[in-house]
Amino acid sequence: MYCTNMALSDSADKTTLMSIQPYTEDQSDALQEVVNIAMGQAGDSLARILGNFVALSVPRIRLVTVKDVIKTVTDMVDNNAEISAIRQSFSNSLRGEAIVVFAQAGADDLADLMGYDTDLDQSAKQELLLEVGNLLVGAVINGISETLKTDLSFSAPSLMAERTPLDQVLVPEQLSWSHALLMEVNFTVENRDFKCHLLMFMTEETIDSLRGILDEFMDGI
């Protein structure tokens, strides 16, 4: 429906380019473009299902360490603030996990935004979080796989955290990897409390396979 994408400004592209090291400038450019399109589609899907104007931040693509991840999420919500989160795996030509973190006030507002009775029971509220999380992740995965013409599949979403202080959700000691390619974006609904943060982590071997996929994509243009 109504969706802005502020990602296409020149200055934003330059800063993100600097931070992607594993790729050539052309590959980074192409990847940023693909991710912009995919995240934009996700925002559009969200706008349609909520019937509301959805704004998204500049999608960022970075090679991150575990410590960066905590920081990137805490930039959105206070570290001791409560959040709810869902996770989903994707596999096939690219492998990784997607996490959608909902600021708690927005999660509580979701039923109203979607036009449901606001006195939904616990399970129904969880179902809404899973539904919206899956919608965003699915749209991004579809966007990436369609643009890059590569096959991607994804698992059913599961609840990762509910009304949990953020610092208990992403605990560095429990994450077994050191580096990952992170694609992230914020979605906000204007004039409402709703705010969520989409994080897509790709494994280290995916960083390599993506290089070939991007080259093929650029050859095909």
Next chain:
Amino acid sequence: MPDANDTTNLLNFIVDRAYVGIFVINQKREILLWNQFMEIHSERKADTVVGQNLFEAFPELPQKWLDRKIENIFILKNFSFTSWEQRPYLFKFAHNRPVTGGVDCMRQDCTLMPIKDDCGEVQYVCFTLFDATDTSIYQSKLEKTTEKLRELSNRDGLTQLFNRRYTEEALEKEFSRARRYNNELSVILTDIDFFKKVNDRHGHLAGDEVLRVISQRLASGLRGTDILGRYGGEEFLVVLPETGSQGAQVLAERLRKVVQANPIKVEGESLTINISLGVTELRSNTAAYAQLIAEADLGLYQSKENGRNCTTLFQPGL
């Protein structure tokens, strides 16, 4: 390599016989395909449901919710899922554990897959339905065990009252809650009079029995929201949310009387047991929950000084 015809036959066979529910609907919600799993569990043959509207054929489905979910797939072209954890089932099917199950019907995980035409428009939605009954049974066993362990770790083995750690944690929570909402909060600390004599004269087994009986009597004298724990050997702590010192004193006296009301029979002998009590309440200058325990202890000490078998309210400056 089988030829194309063979492959089609193979696929048809697999879709029909795989032990997973598979069915397909079009945009009008008409059923186009219904595999054997669905036939067996719905007790409806494919030829009786194919061509029918899904919601007319199965009016027990949660239509409002599911129809919206299906519509979103046609619009957004996205996969969609349901999980037994939030929604135990879509179709009310019998499960395969009539003997060992313990759940009423089959738990289901469901995937709704968009099937697009060459132009990328969604033409059909394919449902795959997985039997998640086993998983749900294991999970509920695990939850029950965890709950039991948690409960055990909070209890005192001898008296079955809450243990000291749990009671203090509960007091700490009530302390912050009372502070936040400006509620009253009182604490009673009580000790059995001359308990050492019971042990010395009648042995430890008799002492244990006295502790058990008194625990029951104390519990019977309290209200649902009060928290009673064994604080030490023969000491008990009572946390009284939303109760001021006046109410707490009344309750303390009730406990004292209920304990001494009937003699306790141990080894053929009747023992009349008394308790001493100390009471205190939350005041604006109470620094921490531990201060409440310390004050109740001072009140208890005063009761012992005053000849035992009585209640003393802590007064600042006591």
